[in-house]
Amino acid sequence: MSVQIKTIEYEPKRQTFGHVARRLGADKPASRYLEATLDVQPTVNFHYKPQWEPEFWHFDARKTAVVMEDWYKPLDPRQFYYATYNIARANMNQSVERSFAFADERGLIAKLSDDARSQIEHGLLPLRHLHWGANMNMTEICQRGYGTAVTAPCIFSAMDHLGMAQIVSRIGLALDGQTGVSLDMAKETWLNNPAWQGVRKLIEDSFVERDWFQLFVAQTLAVNGVILDLVYKHADAAWQEAGVTVAMLTEFMTDWRAEESRWSDSVIKTVAAESPENKALVSQWAKLWIDRAVEAAKPLSASLLGDNGAVAEAAGEATRKRALSLGLAL
């Protein structure tokens, strides 16, 4: 038995937009992701050269040395458009709220030893500034990059980093009884403590990188792979008895990293696979920035874990392996 509601038939004339159909190879129904992404960026017949960079148009594929026949090849495996992105983050953030509430109820932060506190202040809280730097980089790639397929997820990523900087800030505020003192101290550490200066120099150097795809490789592969993974993934021992609490309060970062790297890795893989020239360039950039990130991370790893930089090296090795798996030659 089935129930059928009678309606007037409306026969569609076409299933999707012309540019989407041409890319799909046929006029067939297209996902919301594809309709909201494909060919959305203007490509030709611009009117005025930017006063701030007259050598290029504001949308100009020449702002990176890699060349793609089509910048809509590197699609987002997560199929994020604005709605799905926000809904995904709102869901992730519900767990953040639960974790902070739980930690608060159980007095998990209040009970911490001075040692554990000072380790978190020294090793975790300054990361908020690294996220802020990452936010600047992803925003830069969004504005300088080419093709909505790559640039739209970059503004998502930029806002993710801002959100993560704010989660780190909340951990600090929980530590210092909402006074902000720990955040001021963390900023001081970020600016002056020798353990962090390599990382700060690394991110400041990335701010002046003009090739947006090189910046993409530097940020998503090297900085995220070496520095963020070092602190969020491999530094449990540094937090002493607070290991589980930190893991719980930074769960967002762990989930985010697993999710975002699916996208950023696939972009790098697709761009490198385009041509031997791209592969050579991307490989060279990956090697350069991973090496620099490892050097930057060593003093941090030594200071956090007393390991003489071994964990930073290991994070670097894992990142190099990841780069190889994306088809790069280091």
Added chain:
Amino acid sequence: MTAKKLGLKQRYAHMTRGLDWETTYQPMDKVFPYDQFEGIKIKDWSAWEDPFRLTMDAYWKFQAEKERKLYAVLDAFAQNNGQASVSDGRYINTLKLFLTGVSPLEYQAHRGFAFTGRHLRGAGPRVAAQMQSLDELRHVQTQIHTISQYNKYFDGLSEFPHMHDRVWYLSVPKSFFDDARAAGPFEFMIAIGFAFEYVLTNLLFVPFMSGAAYNGDMSTVTFGFSAQSDESRHMTLGIEVIKFLLEQHPDNLPIVQKWVDKWFWRGFRVLGLVAMMMDYMLPKKVMSWKEAWEIYFTEGGGSLFQDLARYGIKVPKYADVATEAAEHISHQNWAVFYQYTHAAGFHTWMPDREHLDWLSEKYPNTFDKYYRPRWEMWAQAEKEGKRFYNMALPQLCQVCQIPMAYTEPGDPTTICFRETQFKGETYHFCSDGCKDIFDDEPEKYAQSWLPVHQIFQGNCGGPTVPDVLNWYRMNNGADNMDYAGSPDEKLWNEWHAKAAEAAG
């Protein structure tokens, strides 16, 4: 120990503003290379008061909630074939104008605010600009989804990005935004954040969304409601920016005033398309362009500029000319599209009797005297099988890129022409406003990609109308020409015959 609770302001400040730092391994001027050349002086970036204090957790939560509701409506709209329930098949033409002319601007705004969101030196305005960048991406993407259902049934929507980059009248909005994107970060903030989002949004966004509401377009109006809170945030950012610049240094005033004058006039010219939409394209009218101009510019803008007077800002130059032109522009624009219907990506028509009477009533000073006789003459010619097409390519204004069809201020029977010499060439303008803009930055505006010049230079697919239409991907006989006899009209009539039959 009792935890001291931070106030909202302090919490936000800690969570966001304390994040930035003075770089030392790279010079700040290299990290922020673009925020000096415009001559704007900022003494203290930290004086920026973020009006929203929106942390990302709150942003995601609010926006996700709005998106869930919006997409539920879009799904229901599609399931119930809402496209068949709008006031009339003609209404879809406003969506064609919107998707080809306005949605791509949302995209440009997304990228432009990413630029200022990276390159303004202060953390506060940077975060605000980034959020606006994200919101603008929302707007273009949700607009595409909203209108996607109409695209399945009606012509003229299917090639919107291709058309935006090529079609003659779409170079008007496109060049407007290219102009802002090519400017420095402060000018962009004044152009888009202040002039466009604050001063003129009620004359762009609101008329389209109210038009949707009046004409039974559930899908678009739901987007409009959903975007309202974003828009009010953007307006607030626009007003904050101008006040901040003016408070920072007295030397900023003349620069900002020049931008206000320029972007008022640029915006006013783009809005001519909205004027025409309101007066001619909406089957159920919301209000006339002249009424909208009185409410939103003369009154609303008047009190805004009164408020800004304490900073020394004056009402934009040529605001009086724009107000006088409110009696004319919608009619003059519709006349252009009617004559060039063969090259328009939407349908045209001559107003019927009831519509003519409405226009007479709304424009008592001008309509009967200057425009009604022309419409009646053209309607008569149609009846006699001699519908008027203008097959000559029009001269375009070098700045706004609109065909030279506007009349002299105070003299609606004389076309307004202005010209200027630059490097041995003569450049032509529709108005003093556009000429002033050119004269101030001739190197910039001499570059304009003028569609008519490009056609004559052989860059647009060929010399004949079908060649150019083909290059536009404009489906001749479906996307263009009059509504009467169009596939859209045929489809609409079939649906309504079926519905009438089903109703018995």
